[in-house]
Amino acid sequence: MSENEISRRRLLGAAGAAGATGLVLGAAGGAAGYAAASGDAPTALTTVGSTGVAFYGEHQAGITTPLQSCGHLITFDLAPGAGRREAAALMRRWSTLAGELMAGRPTGDGDTGVALDAGPSSLTVTFGFGRTFFDRTKLTARRPAELDPLPDFSADQLDAKRSNGDLWVQIGADDALVAFHALRAIQKAAGDAARPRWQMNGFNRSPGATGKPMTTRNLMGQIDGTGNPKPDEPDFTERIFVPSKTQHAWMAHGSYAVVRRIRMLLDDWERLSLKQQELVIGRRKSDGAPLTGGSELTEPALDEAGPDGKLVIPGNAHSRISAPEQNGGAAMLRRPFSYHDGIGPDGTPDAGLLFVCWQADPLRGFVPVQRKLDRGDALSPFVRHEASGLFAVPGGAGKGEYVGQGLLEA
Amino acid sequence: MSENEISRRRLLGAAGAAGATGLVLGAAGGAAGYAAASGDAPTALTTVGSTGVAFYGEHQAGITTPLQSCGHLITFDLAPGAGRREAAALMRRWSTLAGELMAGRPTGDGDTGVALDAGPSSLTVTFGFGRTFFDRTKLTARRPAELDPLPDFSADQLDAKRSNGDLWVQIGADDALVAFHALRAIQKAAGDAARPRWQMNGFNRSPGATGKPMTTRNLMGQIDGTGNPKPDEPDFTERIFVPSKTQHAWMAHGSYAVVRRIRMLLDDWERLSLKQQELVIGRRKSDGAPLTGGSELTEPALDEAGPDGKLVIPGNAHSRISAPEQNGGAAMLRRPFSYHDGIGPDGTPDAGLLFVCWQADPLRGFVPVQRKLDRGDALSPFVRHEASGLFAVPGGAGKGEYVGQGLLEA
Numbered sequence: 001m002s003e004n005e006i007s008r009r010r011l012l013g014a015a016g017a018a019g020a021t022g023l024v025l026g027a028a029g030g031a032a033g034y035a036a037a038s039g040d041a042p043t044a045l046t047t048v049g050s051t052g053v054a055f056y057g058e059h060q061a062g063i064t065t066p067l068q069s070c071g072h073l074i075t076f077d078l079a080p081g082a083g084r085r086e087a088a089a090l091m092r093r094w095s096t097l098a099g100e101l102m103a104g105r106p107t108g109d110g111d112t113g114v115a116l117d118a119g120p121s122s123l124t125v126t127f128g129f130g131r132t133f134f135d136r137t138k139l140t141a142r143r144p145a146e147l148d149p150l151p152d153f154s155a156d157q158l159d160a161k162r163s164n165g166d167l168w169v170q171i172g173a174d175d176a177l178v179a180f181h182a183l184r185a186i187q188k189a190a191g192d193a194a195r196p197r198w199q200m201n202g203f204n205r206s207p208g209a210t211g212k213p214m215t216t217r218n219l220m221g222q223i224d225g226t227g228n229p230k231p232d233e234p235d236f237t238e239r240i241f242v243p244s245k246t247q248h249a250w251m252a253h254g255s256y257a258v259v260r261r262i263r264m265l266l267d268d269w270e271r272l273s274l275k276q277q278e279l280v281i282g283r284r285k286s287d288g289a290p291l292t293g294g295s296e297l298t299e300p301a302l303d304e305a306g307p308d309g310k311l312v313i314p315g316n317a318h319s320r321i322s323a324p325e326q327n328g329g330a331a332m333l334r335r336p337f338s339y340h341d342g343i344g345p346d347g348t349p350d351a352g353l354l355f356v357c358w359q360a361d362p363l364r365g366f367v368p369v370q371r372k373l374d375r376g377d378a379l380s381p382f383v384r385h386e387a388s389g390l391f392a393v394p395g396g397a398g399k400g401e402y403v404g405q406g407l408l409e410a
Numbered sequence: 411m412s413e414n415e416i417s418r419r420r421l422l423g424a425a426g427a428a429g430a431t432g433l434v435l436g437a438a439g440g441a442a443g444y445a446a447a448s449g450d451a452p453t454a455l456t457t458v459g460s461t462g463v464a465f466y467g468e469h470q471a472g473i474t475t476p477l478q479s480c481g482h483l484i485t486f487d488l489a490p491g492a493g494r495r496e497a498a499a500l501m502r503r504w505s506t507l508a509g510e511l512m513a514g515r516p517t518g519d520g521d522t523g524v525a526l527d528a529g530p531s532s533l534t535v536t537f538g539f540g541r542t543f544f545d546r547t548k549l550t551a552r553r554p555a556e557l558d559p560l561p562d563f564s565a566d567q568l569d570a571k572r573s574n575g576d577l578w579v580q581i582g583a584d585d586a587l588v589a590f591h592a593l594r595a596i597q598k599a600a601g602d603a604a605r606p607r608w609q610m611n612g613f614n615r616s617p618g619a620t621g622k623p624m625t626t627r628n629l630m631g632q633i634d635g636t637g638n639p640k641p642d643e644p645d646f647t648e649r650i651f652v653p654s655k656t657q658h659a660w661m662a663h664g665s666y667a668v669v670r671r672i673r674m675l676l677d678d679w680e681r682l683s684l685k686q687q688e689l690v691i692g693r694r695k696s697d698g699a700p701l702t703g704g705s706e707l708t709e710p711a712l713d714e715a716g717p718d719g720k721l722v723i724p725g726n727a728h729s730r731i732s733a734p735e736q737n738g739g740a741a742m743l744r745r746p747f748s749y750h751d752g753i754g755p756d757g758t759p760d761a762g763l764l765f766v767c768w769q770a771d772p773l774r775g776f777v778p779v780q781r782k783l784d785r786g787d788a789l790s791p792f793v794r795h796e797a798s799g800l801f802a803v804p805g806g807a808g809k810g811e812y813v814g815q816g817l818l819e820a
Contacts, residue, residue: 048618069479069586069616074753112680113631113695117620161755175619176479177627180750180761184676187753199753206479206616208458209585210527217587221523266594270522285523340590341751343484343597343609345571351590 048174048207049119055099057396058253059241060403062126063335063358064231067216068172070179071202071337073259073354074187075130075165075389076194084137087167088408090193091127094169095402097189098125101182110188115181121174123182127403128168128257128391136166142407144248146256146361147392153374155385162261162387165197170257170356172337174207198387200261202337202354215288215296219338219351220269220382222281223288226296227323229331239331242360242395250406253395255358258332258366261339261387264352269382280378282317290319302326318379321372332357332365352383362390458584458617459529465509467806468663469651470813472536473745473768474641477626478582480589481612481747483669483764484597485540485575485799486604494547497577498818500603501537504579505812507599508535511592520598525591531584533592537813538578538667538801546576552817554658556666556771557802563784565795572671572797575607580667580766582747584617608797610671612747612764625698625706629748629761630679630792632691633698636706637733639741649741652770652805660816663805665768668742668776671749671797674762679792690788692727700729712736728789731782742767742775762793772800 053061078087100107104120134143169186173179187196204216218224229236244252269277274285282300283290290300292312302320304312313320324331335358340351359365373380397403463471488497510517514530544553579596583589597606614626628634639646654662679687684695692710693700700710702722712730714722723730734741745768750761769775783790807813 048616049620070613109684110680111631112676114627114629116627116631116696118615119619121616121619175616176613177615177629177748178619180629180748183753184680184759187757188680196753196755196757198755201750201752203480203586205528205587206458206531206585207618209529209531209588210459217524217526219524219587219590221521221526266522270520270594270598274519286526338587338590340611342611343593343606345606345608347597347606349594 049121051122051174052104052120053102053122053124055095055102055125055397056399059255060126060393060396061102062124062170062172063240063255063393064333065122065124065172067204067335067337068122068124068179069174069204069206070172070176071204071354072169072171072179072183072199073202073337073356074169074171074183074199075197076167076169076190077197078133078136078166078194079192082136082193084139084408086193087133087137088405090167090190091404091408092402093189093191094125094127094186095397097185098127098182098403101125101185107185112181112184114184115175115178118175118178121178123173123178124171125182125186126170126257126393128170128393129404129407130165130168130389130391132164133166137408139407142248142250142410144251144392146363147390150258150362150388150390151367151371153370153385155374155380156388157384157386158388159386162198162200164389167194168257168259168389168391168393200339200354200387201341202339204337218336218353219264219266219340220277221285222277223283223285223296224336224353225334226283226288227319228333239360239365240333240358248407250394250404250410251392252406255360255393256362256365257389257391257393258355258357258359258362259387259389259391260353260355260385262353262355263350263384263386265382265384266349266351267347279314280318280382282313282319291317314378316376316378318373318377321377322369327368327372328364330364330368332359332369358393459531461532461584462514462530463512463532463534465505465512465535465807466809469665470536470803470806471512472534472580472582473650473665473743473803475532475534475582477614477745477747478532478534478589479584479614479616480582480586481614481764482579482581482589482593482609483612483747483766484579484581484593484609485607486577486579486600487607488543488546488576488604489602492546492603494549494818496603497543497547498815500577500600501814501818502812503599503601504535504537504596505807507595508537508592508813511535511595517595522591522594524594525585525588528585528588531588533583533588534581535592535596536580536803538580538803539814539817540575540578540799540801542574543576547818549817552658552660552820554661554802556773557800560668560772560798560800561777561781563780563795565784565790566798567794567796568798569796572608572610574799577604578667578669578799578801578803610749610764610797611751612749614747628746628763629674629676629750630687631695632687633693633695633706634746634763635744636693636698637729638743649770649775650743650768658817660804660814660820661802662816665770665803666772666775667799667801667803668765668767668769668772669797669799669801670763670765670795672763672765673760673794673796675792675794676759676761677757689724690728690792692723692729701727724788726786726788728783728787731787732779737778737782738774740774740778742769742779768803 131147242251288296292301337354343349541557652661698706702711702714747764753759
C-alpha cells in the first residue's frame with residue numbers, strides 16, 4: 001500500500017496527505033484529503049473521533065499525516081543487558097500494539113481504559129532508531145551515514161539529557177486522552193527492554209477551530225510551514241522518503257526525522273512591533289504573504305527593493321534564509337507541535353516549538369538550512385535550540401511484520 | 411441575563427449547561443445544550459471554532475460551561491506596593507480583555523496573533539480572589555468566612571509555592587492556541603500590578619472524539635463526575651451559586667472554587683486488576699455503572715450484599731464515601747481538567763487531575779466530602795494532593811462593569 005494516510009481536514013501545513021485515501025471507522029462522510037481542504041467551507045468534523053489512520057503500509061504513519069492537535073514525543077534507551085534480541089521482541093510488541101491502538105481497539109487485559117468511548121481520533125504511532133541504538137544492538141555495520149551526528153551550531157544550547165536516545169516514538173492524535181492512552185501503553189509495553197530517556201508534550205490547532213485551509217500558526221503567532229514541499233510536486237516523495245533501492249535496504253521507504261526543542265523567547269519577541277516582527281520573518285503576520293505582496297503561497301520577490309533602495313524582504317529575514325531556493329533546493333517536510341510547559345514565577349513561559357522535520361537525507365534537508373540560519377537569521381535572537389535528536393525511521397510494516405524487522409532480522 | 415452559557419456539545423459531566431441558550435458566532439447550526447446531548451448521534455462539530463461563550467452575565471462563565479478540551483489555571487500575587495487601587499484597575503483591564511477574547515476579537519496593537527484565524531472556540535476566562543487578596547487590599551472586613559483556610563487533611567502533601575495566590579484565573583477553550591493566546595494576554599495585561607505565582611495546564615476530551623453523551627474520563631480511565639449535581643435538579647443553583655441576598659453583597663451570584671492538584675500514582679493503580687480497580691471505585695470501569703448494576707446514572711444500591719455476605723459496593727469504595735447522601739447532601743460541581751506534565755527518566759508520569767469544584771459554600775461542599783475521603787477512601791493510596799487553592803469567584807459583570815467591582819469600589 002503506497003498511500004496509508006487518511007485525511008478529512010485541512011492540509012499538513014500548506015501541503016497535506018499526498019494522495020490520501022479515506023478510511024473512516026464507523027461514521028458516514030470522511031475521505032477527502034487535498035480536495036476537501038481547498039475550499040473555504042468549514043471542515044466537516046463529525047469524524048474527529050472516528051477517523052483512523054492505517055498503521056500498516058509502505059511508509060509509517062505520522063509523516064505525511066495531517067497535523068494532529070495533541071502530540072507526545074518520547075525516547076527510550078535500551079536497558080542494561082538488552083541487545084538485538086530484546087530490541088526485536090520490543091519492536092514486534094510495539095508494532096502489534098500500535099496497530100491495535102491506531103485502529104481504536106482496546107489492547108487487552110492491561111488496557112488502562114483511558115481511551116474508552118473514543119474513536120481512534122487520527123492516532124498515529126511512529127518509530128525511529130537513534131545512532132546509539134546501533135551500538136547497543138551491535139548493528140553498526142547497518143547504520144546509515146545519514147545518522148552521523150548533526151554538526152554543532154553556534155547558537156545551540158542543547159541539553160544532552162533531553163537529546164537523542166536509542167529509540168524514538170512520536171505519538172499524535174486529535175484527542176488528548178487517546179494520545180495519553182497510547183503513550184502509556186507504549187511505555188508499559190517497553191517492559192524491561194527499554195526505559196524512558198526523555199518525553200515531551202505538544203499541540204496544534206484543534207480540527208474545526210478555524211475553517212480556513214491555512215497553514216498552522218506557532219506560538220509567536222506566525223504562520224509556520226508555508227515553504228513545505230507540496231505533495232503534488234513531482235519530487236515530493238524522493239525528498240521525503242528513502243528510495244526503494246538504497247545502500248541499507250532496511251531503510252527503503254523510510255525517512256529521517258530531525259527533532260529540535262526550540263524555545264521561543266516570547267517576552268523579547270512580543271516587545272517588537274508588528275512591523276518589526278514582519279521584517280524579521282519577511283512575511284505578513286496576518287496571512288503569511290511575503291512582504292513583497294500576494295497571498296501565503298505567492299513566491300516572494302527576493303530581489304525587490306523599496307523606495308528607500310533597501311530590500312523589501314531583508315537580507316537576514318528568516319523566510320529568505322530558509323527558502324529552498326537559497327539552499328540548493330534543500331527541502332524538508334516540517335511537521336511540528338507547539339509546546340508549553342508552564343509559566344515560571346518570573347513570568348517566563350517555557351514554550352516554543354517541538355520542531356520535527358522529515359527528509360530522505362538530513363545532509364540535504366535540515367543541515368544546510370540550519371547552518372545558514374545559524375549564521376545570519378534575524379529570528380535567532382528570539383529562539384533557543386534546547387534539545388536535539390536525529391532518528392532513522394524505517395518504512396512501514398506489512399501485516400504480520402513489525403517496524404524495523406529488516407534491520408533486526410536480516 | 412441569568413443564562414450566559416452556550417453549549418453545542420455534550421454535557422458538563424453528566425450534568426450540563428443549565429438552560430443553555432445558543433450563541434454561535436458566524437456559523438450555521440449550533441444552539442442546543444441539554445437536548446443535543448441526550449441522543450446517541452455524533453455531536454455536530456462544525457461549530458468548534460465558532461462557538462462563543464458570553465462574558466457578561468449574572469454568573470461568570472467557566473462554571474457551568476461544558477468542559478473544554480484545553481485549560482490553564484494561573485494565579486497572581488499583587489506586586490509589592492500594589493493595593494486596592496491597582497487591583498481595581500487590573501480587574502477592569504482584565505474584564506474588558508476577557509470580553510474581547512471570549513468574543514474572538516483581536517485585542518489591539520499588542521495582540522500576539524496566536525489566535526488569528528480561529529473563532530472563540532468556547533473560550534472562557536474566570537476570575538477569583540484568594541484569601542490573601544483581602545489583606546493586600548486592606549479589604550479584610552469584606553472577606554467572607556467561606557475563604558477561611560481549608561482544614562489540613564492527613565494525606566495532603568501540599569506544595570505552598572503551587573498553592574493559593576491573591577488572584578486566580580481559569581482559562582478554558584476547545585483550541586490550544588486560543589487558550590494559550592488568552593493566557594498570554596491575561597499575563598501581559600497584569601502589567602506591573604501582579605505577577606504569576608503558579609500556572610498549570612490541563613486538558614479534557616476533544617469535542618467529537620466520542621459521540622456518546624457520557625461523563626468524561628480521567629487518566630485512571632475512570633468515568634469521573636457522575637455524581638455531579640444536575641442542572642435540572644431544583645436546588646442546583648442554590649448549591650452552586652451564592653444567593654442574591656448574602657452577607658457580602660459583592661459575592662451575590664458568585665461561587666467558591668476549590669482547586670486541588672491531585673497527582674495520580676498510575677504505576678500503582680495500573681498494577682491492580684480491573685476487578686480490583688472497580689472495587690476501589692465501586693463502579694464499573696466500562697460504563698461507570700454502580701457495581702450493583704444498571705447504567706451510569708442508576709442509583710447505587712449501597713446496602714446490597716453479595717452471595718458472600720459482603721457489601722457489593724465495599725464500605726471504603728470511593729463512590730460510596732463521596733456520595734452526597736453519605737455527606738449530609740453535600741454537593742459540589744466538579745469541573746476538572748486532567749494534567750500531564752511529562753514522564754521522568756524513572757518512567758513515572760507527572761499526571762493526574764486539576765480538580766476544580768464549585769459550590770456556594772466550601773464548608774458544605776468540598777470540605778465534608780474530603781474529610782470523609784481522607785479517613786477511609788480506598789482510592790487514597792493511589793492519589794496525592796500536591797497543591798491546593800480556595801478562591802471567591804464573584805458573580806458576572808454587566809456591560810461596562812468589571813468582575814469584582816462590587817468588592818473593590820463599594
